[in-house]
Amino acid sequence: MDEINKFELPSLPYDYDALEPFIDEETLHYHHDKHHKTYAEKLSVALENYHELQQKKIEELLKNPEDLPLEIRKPVINNGGGYYNHNLYFESLSPTGGEPKGELLNQINADFGNLDTLKKDLAEAAANQFGSGYGWLVKDSSGHLKIYSLANQDSPISVGDTPLLPLDVWEHAYYLKYKNARAEYLSNIWNIIDWQRVYERFMA
Ligand code: MN3
Numbered sequence: 256m257d258e259i260n261k262f263e264l265p266s267l268p269y270d271y272d273a274l275e276p277f278i279d280e281e282t283l284h285y286h287h288d289k290h291h292k293t294y295a296e297k298l299s300v301a302l303e304n305y306h307e308l309q310q311k312k313i314e315e316l317l318k319n320p321e322d323l324p325l326e327i328r329k330p331v332i333n334n335g336g337g338y339y340n341h342n343l344y345f346e347s348l349s350p351t352g353g354e355p356k357g358e359l360l361n362q363i364n365a366d367f368g369n370l371d372t373l374k375k376d377l378a379e380a381a382a383n384q385f386g387s388g389y390g391w392l393v394k395d396s397s398g399h400l401k402i403y404s405l406a407n408q409d410s411p412i413s414v415g416d417t418p419l420l421p422l423d424v425w426e427h428a429y430y431l432k433y434k435n436a437r438a439e440y441l442s443n444i445w446n447i448i449d450w451q452r453v454y455e456r457f458m459a
Contacts, residue, residue, distance in 0.1 A: 262298050262302075262313070263295060264287075264295045267287050268345065271287075273350040278443075279432045285427060287345060291341040298330075298337075301335075302331070308323070308331075313339045314339070317332070332408070336407070336413075337408040339410055339412070340389060340421055343418055343421050344421045344422075346452055347420055349449035349452075353448070355454065362457070366401075367400070373392070373402070374445055376402045378390070378438070380404045381424045382424070382438050382441055385406075387407060387426070388405050388424060389424060390421070390424065391416075391419075391422075393411040393417055395415075395417075396416070417459075419453050419456045419457055422444060424437055428440070
């Protein structure tokens with residue numbers, strides 16, 4: 256019973272209107288209650304006949320996708336990735352925002368020169384992702400920060416990096432409010448990034 260519960264939809268850690276005006280209430284309802292929920296449900300369906308895999312954490316499932324049985328590999332990468340990436344995305348946002356501190360800020364300065372350059376590079380990577388996907392800030396295996404984009408629901412965890420901050424650029428993340436202005440959504444999102452979360456992921 257509780258093995259299924261692991262892939263249930265977590266509640267949003269803030270109210271639906273808490274990220275206004277940068278992300279609107281209607282978008283959050285669709286994004287969380289419909290899109291994210293569907294990934295969670297489809298992941299559970301994909302694993303319904305795989306009781307051993309149901310015991311695993313989502314991170315374990317995505318870390319070595321080549322170990323998954325072939326017949327469920329793609330559904331788990333897509334829906335498990337959607338489930339995991341959206342958990343990260345919604346937890347990365349907060350009405351109070353903040354600034355990176357401590358060792359995270361030191362590493363940002365070491366790898367990018369300053370925070371503004373990181374923001375510019377990450378927003379560019381996300382803006383230039385062709386079609387659906389995410390811009391990612393990650394920590395690589397040597398502890399350095401890196402920025403890249405990945406298509407669909409592919410996750411940095413599957414290529415050995417630690418995901419720190421995802422910028423979702425699927426159209427469902429912004430289209431109701433921003434229409435085709437993806438760059439405007441990406442420029443506004445810096446007001447609501449929860450850098451404390453990013454710091455905790457960096458230090459973990
Ligand atoms: Mn999304």
